[in-house]
Amino acid sequence: MSINTIILRNLKKNLKNYYLYVFALIFSVALYFAFVTLQYDPSMSEAKGSIKGAAAIKTASILLVAIVSIFLLYANTIFIKRRSKEIGLFQLIGMTKNEIFRLLSLENLLLYFGSLIIGIFIGFSVSKLILMVLFKLTGVEGIASLHFSSEALLQTVIVFTVIYIFIMLMNFVFIKRQTILSLFRVVSIAEGKVKKLSILEMILGVLGLALIIAGYYISSLLFGGDFTSMNELFLAMVVILASVIIGTYLFYKGSVSFIASLIRKRKDGYLNVNEVLSLSSIMFRMKSSALLLTIITTVSALAIGLLSLSYISYYSAEKSAQDSLPSHFSFTDKEDAGKFTGSLQKEGLEYKEKSIELLHVDANMEDILDVNLEEMNFDSPNMILPVVSETSIDGIKLSPKETVLTGYNDALQKFMTLKDSGELEFMGKTNTIKQKYLGLKKDFVLPFYFTSGGLPVAIVDEKVYEDLKADLNPELQDEDSLFIGVDMKSDSDIEKANTLFKEMEFSGRADSQQEMSTRQKMNMGLIMFIVGFLGLTFLVTSGCILYFKQMDQSEDEKPNYTILRKLGFTQGDLLRGIQSKMAFNFGIPLIVGLLHSYFAVQSGWFFFGSELWMPMILVMVLYTVLYSIFGILSVIYSKKVIKDAL
């Protein structure tokens, strides 16, 4: 038998064994190629929107390469270890290490570049679909057409060839370093030795849990007003990150086996088959892959968190546009508004117009601010608030001594909590007017550019308003002191009005609510697309890695299955045990990852939008479902092993 026949036979055998590796390879090539194709696609320029968008896509493609190459290198280490016996055998029959290396390289070359070609082909055919998804997300109306980009092809081939060279280098080092004897033994060394739980491990186990819980606890306080200065906030974030990540590592290293051994202790040696297969195996095996699991957990938490946040932002685009611009169309110039309403009339579109005059007044809020000012680094308890008269707002009637604040966003509320009642002072140029503060209302009445990005608007009695106006400090005033809002009477007219709006030119500031929401959707859509893309790649690759690990373990545990079946456990019994083992092996990293991301999202979601649960749960469910597929695949593989075991 010549070397060529050996290569071909090996290839055939390995293809059957490593179909998922091949699948993962094809998948990553396809994803990468599709992504790069998008990058070079001319129709993308609109979706990218700006230089920032293009940069985001470029960064994403680099991250994609990083994920894919780490995954491929890792998968390769698993596979080369599994084939160490075969390599030892070749050496035993007299092949030199170089010959073996050549054989492996050739075999890998066929496997690898075969997958590369298939992957590029698939990537090309799905790129249109992906482009359509992107267009849908960003709201860009374009026709997704198929372009084969030779630049993308070249880039993909170069990237994957470099990865291939790295893999070969790793194999080379691996083969060079081994003696025949150690090659036969490598599998048994790879998994940690079974030992009794040491006291150190117990301490680490408890510490791991404590660190994670502490991290969660601090994260729930993060924006609750306990950390008020920027430095403290930053420090708190670093502490959270460190304690959660280290905690996760210790959790896998110690806590899991600690908890498992507690359960076993309680059973006092009397284990049923589920516990035999799940508890005892997890106890010893999770430790050896603690670092890997920590990385997988942290990155999936990151992916879920980012995806949730961008989805929250995307999901609440309309709502936040409504908060920023309370009317469908906002103007600061009377003429502009007149021009616009004129053309609305011409088109026969019914609308409502309102105009609000406003002042900017220095207000002393000391009495109603519910924070410690020194910690906040506030120079003084004074803020420049926009003030409007009660006559411009419907449904409010105030006495000359009363003031109501309105329109206050969640993010600012976290930093600057206001009491329910109290006193505040308006300080004009010469006089100070004392007012009773009646409370905070949710409605937004002025566009965001009047409110310094999120301060509430003060509503006062007409008389007080006139007094303040007479005693105005001109230095505090903006260029514009008038807001004209145009609302369409029927929602179906907004689209038409918006088209008119876009065609016109205005001299002053003019905004359309719909434009704003579309713009935010476009930005967040692109981010969501990129995060989703990276998240998906990461999910598939980490799922594959866990699957490979399980595959490896099943082979290792085959003798155990034989014993158990001889003792009289049926295949069904064993399968049930395997299922619970897989539930742990996949479930623990998944649940820990979900918890991490839940607390991360929970602590800061209000910066991104107004709806938390819907988007977050959707993202999490999707992630869980995709993840479970790998768990099910592992169970199916183990089923095969169990069947062959007797």
Added chain:
Amino acid sequence: MFVLEAKKIHKSYGNKFNRQEVLKGIDIKIETGEFVSIMGASGSGKTTLLNVLSSIDSVSGGEIKIEEKEMTRLKEKQLAQFRKKHLGFIFQDYNLLDTLTVKENILLPLSVSKTPKKEADEKFAAVASELGIFELKDKYPNEISGGQKQRTSAARAFIHEPSIIFADEPTGALDSKSASDLLNKLSDLNQKRKATIIMVTHDPVAASFCSRVIFIKDGQIYTQLNKGDQSRQAFFKDIMKTQGVLGGVQHEH
């Protein structure tokens, strides 16, 4: 009263064109409480016979009755059920689960049959102290010696008081001291508990501990030796002689 009766067992491997007959019609009867050895050269089919008798492998022809129950027609599930209640196993390479402690390993068969925990603990204490491994109960298999491992394996085979215990070369991996220790314990348990033991071995010393030795050659029973009232030494010599004839090997006696 026969605990096991096998009639005309045939077992062959391979397909229509390339058939290899390993067992060619073997009849065996084993009485309750017997300690029987099966001996034979490599390739004579002794391990296959054990596997077939213990329902791990299926027969190609013939019938096997254990406690009057016909085994050959049972389904895989029923067989597993049967194994867990009526059979115990000891193997050459111990076959202990190395992620479980000694006690957990020994208690496995009881957990299969869902024995109450208290009863299980009592049984464990009894069998483990008889085999002298009670103190090792919280150790893992890689922390104890080969002889101790094999005694753990034996304890696991005995704990649920099966009708028959099958032992496949139990002393194969042990040094001579541990081997005779183990065999002494096995014959003790055989007498005290009236446990039936069927052991495959090619070590004449191990076989001399038994009450009967069955010799197999090329898939058929060649001859049988009964210990009767003779001493172990005399029985050992008989076995050596028979083995010499069987293998065609010349011995200097």
